Amino acid sequence: MTALLSVRGIEKSFDRNRVLTGIDLDIAAGEVVALLGENGAGKSTFVNILSGALGRDAGRVVFAGAETVFSTTREAIDAGIIHIHQELSLIGSLSVMENLFIGDYRTGRSGIIDRKALAAASRPLLERVGAGHIDPRRTAGELSTAEQQLVEIAKALSRNARLLILDEPTASLTPHEAAALFAVVRELKSRGVAVIFISHRLEEVFQIADRVVVLRDGGVVSDRPVAATSREAIIADMTGRAFALGAMPPAIVPEGAPLRLAAEAIGDGAGIGPISFELRAGEILGVFGLVGAGRTELLEMLCGKRAIKSGAIRLASGAAPASPTAAWRSGLALLPEGRKTNGILPNLSVEENIVVARRQAGGGLVARGSERALADRLWRTLGIVAAGPGQPIRSLSGGNQQKALFARCLAADPSILLLDEPTHGVDVRTKGDIYRTVRDLAGEGLAVVFVSSELPEILALASTVMVLAHGRRTLYAPRAGLGENDVLSAAFVEAA
């Protein structure tokens, strides 16, 4: 079997930072290759080069028998290389159907759009990815993150893909939606499409991949059929040492711990609530739900970003915050969902991104020395990979950006930590680090609200579990004594 894609000696540096030191890879038609590696290993950089989004410094790419140098993504798309990027790249102001056929909108040579035909061609694509409920004429910007991700995948189907690149496509999907995606991948595979699949969820790799390729230090360190590898082996390849996540002891809320926050039937008057719960020092409240269940909205109410229209919040440290500014001041720290739009200050340095929230509580003058020391310490603790603390955060890999945002929360010395999908795009090792950090902090008396779409994560970490469905609380119980099914069935409760 000759390779559809054959890559030799790909190298890439950003300034003096050598990111890829010579990648070799072959992929056959109909093969699904999982590309793994720690945050900053160069996965996105590599696939960006394949799809013409980035130039390379050295190396050769042979695709479908021809040597190729794509200088624009258009050329790659025309050749059949379709890349779904790590960051969502829908055009918010265009309709869903225009996004599906972006660039030419099925206009052919006339250049004139036939809206009816476009809508008709869009529906089956949306159905295939399990998004048949989305009206193709809707504006893409109005869709939820998950819906956008589904449209993004449907977009790939609209094109005649020969090689499909999926860079962390499941990061914002629930297991249910991820399963729909895998069905699509299998269908494409059966039609001879090759797939490169990047993910930090190892269980997915075993579900879908034929081969596992691991990147480390800018090169390929292992390339094995999925049957010939194991979770442990992959982790060892990624981290360069034997590594085990190790089962953590179940978390328990300490007896008689002081109350930190109480939510009394709070609602936003727009479909979320009433929701009640209590949060004690040392407690980790894991909040689970399907996408759109209202978890983000709940956190927004807690941190003063979203107005509370009914019910009330009581804080041990004072009045309920009226704004995020007030929230941080009263000891609530928020790690928001959507690191690019809500999280990072892209052009500021990593250091500034880390200290920004803490600084608000300080005096008028910036204390450079202590800020640097703090950033340095957190930087090291969380193992952020970058050229230095002065590097603009936008040029860090996705996972490292996420770590910096986590560092921002820790820097503020909070008493309550609100985490919305904190492990989005974070590699296994760091996930472990974050879990341990959260546990340690809880041990020191911090109260944590941990929103996640990954059930194992909730179950491993939480001391109390809350499930939301359609904006309502459908389960609220101590972790001990809960099984996977209890949580899932609460998440799937039908709308009242």
Place this chain on the structure above:
Amino acid sequence: AAEVPLPDAAKALGATVAAEGPSEKPLRLAVLSFQGSSFWEAADKGIAAATDYLKPLNTTVDYIQLGTGLTAETIVAGIDGALTKQYDGIATVPIFDGTVAKVNEAVAAGVPFVAFIADSAERSNRTVGMGQLAYDAGKTAGAFIAKQLGGKGKIAVITGYLGAAQHDARMNGALDYLKAEHPDITIVGPFECKDDDATAYSQATDAMTSNPDLSVIYVTAGGSEAAAKAVRDAGQTGKVGVVGYDDLPEKQQYKDGGEILALLDQAPGRQTFESLVMLHNILAFGKEYPADIPVAAPLALGKNAKP
């Protein structure tokens, strides 16, 4: 000393002041003026004529162009530059009150200073100020308008920049006179056109539409030919007439056509020429000129004007 005969170019501009003869020591004069319209182009002609005329008389004229933006700061910066370059004499158009301090500084430093075309409203110590008295010119325009109307009727006023001293003075000179002497004349406006032809055109058109009894449009600065064009386009030639300033070539067709009743001319070329020659005479021969040389406001009449 015998007067040096004026060249034809200067005579064509209407100049009468001649040089008293060559200067003993070489003289350097700076003239500062603006660009950007046919008015300033006409002023340039006088500068060019004076430059040629004075060169054999041992006087060099350097033309410092101030560009197209008429502001006090620009003039002040220009004068500052001229002082730095140690010219023997300076001529310019110090149209804003903000130039007074700088002009006084030049004179105090012993550099004779001649103002042409438009002086500041507040009086500076300039050696000579030649030009039309804008308020009086406005009054002349007002009297002319009253005569055209027979003391009764309606006029619309379109002014250049509100707050531009010269434009305001021309406006008020006419309006104060009309209000005092001819209360039966109704005044509409003023409307500010910012010297923009298209705006003046629209304002003239709208004024005619909303005032069917309109007889005169008085334009204090740029835009008189655009207003005339509006009259022509509205079919009001003979019924509505424009009174404005500056008899420039592009307006001839409307004088001939009857839309422009009269233009008050400032003879800009003559003024620049004479300013420079006076400076030469002052510096080379210690000649004295009156501190104020008013330039008459002759009316260049159009076809339909009542004399």
Place this chain on the structure above:
Amino acid sequence: MEGRSVVRFLRTRREATVLAMLVIVFLGLTFASEFFLTGRNLSNVARQISVVGIVALGQALVIIAGGIDLSVGSVIGLAAVTAAMVSAATGMPSLGIVGAIAIGMAVGFLNGVLVTRIRINPFITTLGTLSIARGAALLATNGNPQRFDNWAAWLGYGRIGEVPVQFLLLVALTLVVAFFATRTRWGRNVYAVGDNARAARLAGIDVARTRIMVFTLSGSLAGLGGLLLGGMLTNSNPNLGLGYELDVIAAVILGGVALSGGRGSIGGVVIGAALMGLLRNAFVLLNVSGYWQTITIGLVVILAVGADSLNRRREDD
């Protein structure tokens, strides 16, 4: 459109607020001045709207694509004198038309190339060409207005019945540009590029070409605007269009185009231009004098956009 969607339109679109404002001013003027609703006055208003409206069409596309074009005012002046001088030099008015539009197109293309190839910020690029184009117009004419009185000028001064030719051009161009923006591949790409240039590039859209295209279009329409303005006055002054950029941009934003790119409708832009034109007409009809005109324009601009903002709070930041 059914009842429900009309309400939705009014609640959600900026152009609806401006349309409402326009209707209010229109009705107010109808009562306040007996001359307002005369054919003659409406025809004047239509003409006064036209040049700003036409130039705003191109500007809207540039802004939707995430740029800005400050050079339009100067291009108007440069194109006006080009039309006059080319007609006079060749004796062929048709070449005057071609010249005006071509010089606008050339400046626009240059803007596009500087922005996309040399990657100079559009504000700076067009601030630069604003100066250069004006300087060129002055240099070519030595500051003297150019007689422009031939059949090409008719496009600017002519009327068909009571309707100014300029206005017919505005209507036709609005339809064409609106169709272009909503129904053609290139038009949709303009929105995509303005909304998220990076995503657009990754989706295979030629971002640079799209941007060059909108700047070229904007320049060409400004060139046409200069031709019309010079024609209307049968006299091309190199200072024509001075300061128009701010009026044109105000019309575009009043009409609901987001300065941040990616959003806005072509119809709205013309409504914005109409509101500005109507106000200017009102000042003269109602004899609003001097200083109050300046203040009123400022208030209306803020009110029109402010009413809309209060109506629909933004979800972001």
Place this chain on the structure above:
Amino acid sequence: MEGRSVVRFLRTRREATVLAMLVIVFLGLTFASEFFLTGRNLSNVARQISVVGIVALGQALVIIAGGIDLSVGSVIGLAAVTAAMVSAATGMPSLGIVGAIAIGMAVGFLNGVLVTRIRINPFITTLGTLSIARGAALLATNGNPQRFDNWAAWLGYGRIGEVPVQFLLLVALTLVVAFFATRTRWGRNVYAVGDNARAARLAGIDVARTRIMVFTLSGSLAGLGGLLLGGMLTNSNPNLGLGYELDVIAAVILGGVALSGGRGSIGGVVIGAALMGLLRNAFVLLNVSGYWQTITIGLVVILAVGADSLNRRREDD
């Protein structure tokens, strides 16, 4: 700074390109005109830079925070007449100073409130207040220039030795604003807000307050600018500052501030203003013809930013 980091600075910062440009123009003028390097001329240049530079400091903060302030030119005029009229009415020049800065502060605060509370786009807001402030200045004075010749005016015309007081103010304010921008919490928040307002808010920054603060600062500095300009001319014309907004914004962007917000340095802004001032001085010293002045300004603006862009290709979009 060691050698390596100097090179790095030159390669990576926009202000370095403009600084290089400034040095070239400076050297060129030294050779081209014997008068350039005289104390008197340098003192003139220093004074000519000052007002634009001071106003640009505030504008820079606004732009870094992701806004824009078009009203500064009009605020200059309004503050200038306020200074003169308040001094005259009260007989106390010190109150004139307070009045000028307070009126600028008030307009700036109004801008900030309209932008953050009513959520009107800054371009539109300040385009509106541009008109309103100018109208107010004209209304207050009836269009008449106001004599302004007292010790408050000395701030504008005075010199200490050869050095204009204005220039000393510029230097002092540059240091203060640069310190503010880089070393204080509020200053750093300005960058954060301009970079990503949403993220800044979620990180606990009071975005609205930050924006109101920068607009208020910009207004106050424009007010000071008006005081200085009126003082320098010992005469406050309500039209002072007309069109300054474009000059000021050009200086800011020349100095390396990104119009998209979040990036730029205060030092760069002053370099930008100095380059513009030096050019104007060159025109007078070298007798550059009027139309070429316009063209040259345009070319330099494009060149300065363009050279820099070619030097360092942007990685984004």
